[in-house]
Amino acid sequence: QHSCKILIIGGGTGGCTMAAKFTKQYKEPKQVIVVEPSDIHYYQPLFTLIGGGIKLFKSSNRPMAQVLPRNAKWIKDSVITFQPESNNIITSNGDTIQYEIMIVAMGLQLYWDKIPGLIEGLKNPDSQICSIYGPEMVTEVFNKIKKVSNGTAVFTFPNTPVKCPGAPQKIAYIAEDYWQQKKIRDKLKVVYNTSLPDIFGVKKYADSLWAVCKKRGIIVNLQTNLLKIDPDNREAIFQNLKDPDKTFVQKYALLHVTPPMGPPSILKNHTNLTNAAGFLRVDPKTLQHEQYTNIFGIGDCTNTPNSKTMAAISSQSKVVYRNVMDYLAGKEIRSVYEGYASCPLVTGYGKCILAEFDYKLQPLETFPFDQGKEYYMMYWLKKTFFPFLYWNLMLKGNWDGPEVFRKYFNVFKRKSTESVN
Ligand code: FAD
Numbered sequence: 103q104h105s106c107k108i109l110i111i112g113g114g115t116g117g118c119t120m121a122a123k124f125t126k127q128y129k130e131p132k133q134v135i136v137v138e139p140s141d142i143h144y145y146q147p148l149f150t151l152i153g154g155g156i157k158l159f160k161s162s163n164r165p166m167a168q169v170l171p172r173n174a175k176w177i178k179d180s181v182i183t184f185q186p187e188s189n190n191i192i193t194s195n196g197d198t199i200q201y202e203i204m205i206v207a208m209g210l211q212l213y214w215d216k217i218p219g220l221i222e223g224l225k226n227p228d229s230q231i232c233s234i235y236g237p238e239m240v241t242e243v244f245n246k247i248k249k250v251s252n253g254t255a256v257f258t259f260p261n262t263p264v265k266c267p268g269a270p271q272k273i274a275y276i277a278e279d280y281w282q283q284k285k286i287r288d289k290l291k292v293v294y295n296t297s298l299p300d301i302f303g304v305k306k307y308a309d310s311l312w313a314v315c316k317k318r319g320i321i322v323n324l325q326t327n328l329l330k331i332d333p334d335n336r337e338a339i340f341q342n343l344k345d346p347d348k349t350f351v352q353k354y355a356l357l358h359v360t361p362p363m364g365p366p367s368i369l370k371n372h373t374n375l376t377n378a379a380g381f382l383r384v385d386p387k388t389l390q391h392e393q394y395t396n397i398f399g400i401g402d403c404t405n406t407p408n409s410k411t412m413a414a415i416s417s418q419s420k421v422v423y424r425n426v427m428d429y430l431a432g433k434e435i436r437s438v439y440e441g442y443a444s445c446p447l448v449t450g451y452g453k454c455i456l457a458e459f460d461y462k463l464q465p466l467e468t469f470p471f472d473q474g475k476e477y478y479m480m481y482w483l484k485k486t487f488f489p490f491l492y493w494n495l496m497l498k499g500n501w502d503g504p505e506v507f508r509k510y511f512n513v514f515k516r517k518s519t520e521s522v523n
């Protein structure tokens with residue numbers, strides 16, 4: 103039996119970042135407890151580059167014990183029951199943990215089993231089915247891209263919320279670039295089948311991405327959802343979401359699948375904590391639970407309508423930290439999250455469009471130039487700088503998102519337009 107001031111559920115991006123922030127405040131052992139079953143902590147944004155043969159798998163992960171702050175107590179177990187009325191949770195080993203404040207950071211669950219044929223296909227090295235979304239199979243993606251010599255390469259986006267909604271098309275752009283460099287592009291059709299009604303949710307970047315696809319002959323089918331796979335015959339069955347009874351069969355030489363995702367099933371079972379879809383029900387501005395005021399949420403498991411990214415978590419972490427501290431001091435909760443999210447849309451080897459936007463799906467750009475274009479610098483940020491920022495600042499509780507830079511550059515922007523006028 104344990105009790106603590108701050109209980110954090112999940113030791114992923116959100117959980118580890120919050121643990122780092124709170125252990126600076128509460129230094130004595132056991133005031134901050136993290137419940138996390140996994141031995142390994144992943145920097146998932148690198149999975150896209152591993153899939154493209156740009157980075158090695160080992161750069162994407164570290165032992166959990168190394169990234170969790172030393173003065174936080176790590177309980178290596180899963181939560182199975184939440185009892186918010188009595189401020190405690192129960193783990194799978196039967197431990198009860200009592201808390202003053204609970205921060206839920208359980209991420210999204212991948213539902214591979216919802217696509218018949220997918221799991222057996224991923225297990226088979228000869229199947230030409232792959233995915234950057236699972237740490238167990240991301241290393242196979244580049245091998246399978248290299249094996250393609252002709253036919254149709256198909257990339258999918260499911261009919262559910264996903265983490266990093268740009269990633270399913272980034273891997274398509276990188277693979278297409280690879281086949282161009284290998285001079286076999288004219289023997290291939292490259293197809294992106296997405297369940298969404300547009301290529302991207304923010305018009306400015308959608309326009310840029312449509313232009314990329316047009317220029318490079320990538321075929322985009324909107325509202326097209328993967329239903330099942332026949333790995334033996336290399337056939338995928340898709341559904342037209344405008345007319346769900348209509349299905350069609352697509353032969354493939356490569357099938358890259360983004361699996362259906364959703365809230366963790368344990369969270370879904372606790373309807374007092376969640377919305378109808380099973381996401382943690384928090385106020386989208388303050389990130390405080392709508393019913394239980396001593397519960398806060400961060401990251402992919404909440405119902406906030408931002409794009410589910412690590413960049414979003416960097417901005418949320420400051421808001422959760424300040425609001426928890428104010429709550430504990432008996433003050434009014436004032437810190438507000440405006441929905442900042444970002445997606446470095448890698449469009450090939452050495453190029454990337456850095457999308458940044460808010461809840462209203464309006465661009466909210468950091469740099470003082472037009473980010474709707476492809477740049478090498480953004481590619482370098484994604485490949486080299488963001489991983490450095492993550493391991494060295496964010497996981498130590500010292501990165502609150504790019505707001506400081508945005509404000510600084512905006513002063514410049516204003517000054518330069520003033521002088522032009
Ligand atoms: P996670 O980091 O997934 O952590 C959740 C943790 O909760 C896990 O460690 C899990 O073990 C634990 N957990 C689950 N259930 C329980 C339980 N019952 N009890 C206790 N613990 C539990 N973001 C960007 O900003 N830029 C990018 O370029 C980008 N690219 C991406 C590419 C890919 C392929 C992927 C997969 C993601 C990408 N992301 C990107 C998204 C980013 O990785 C996630 O948004 C972020 O890691 C989510 O953090 P989280 O803390 O909410 O969840």
Ligand code: UQ1
Nearest residue numbers: 147412413416444468488492503504
């Ligand atoms: C960011 O802060 C972040 O978290 C470390 C990412 O995750 C990989 C990002 O992709 C981006 C774009 C940011 C935002 C940072 C800047 C400097 C624009």
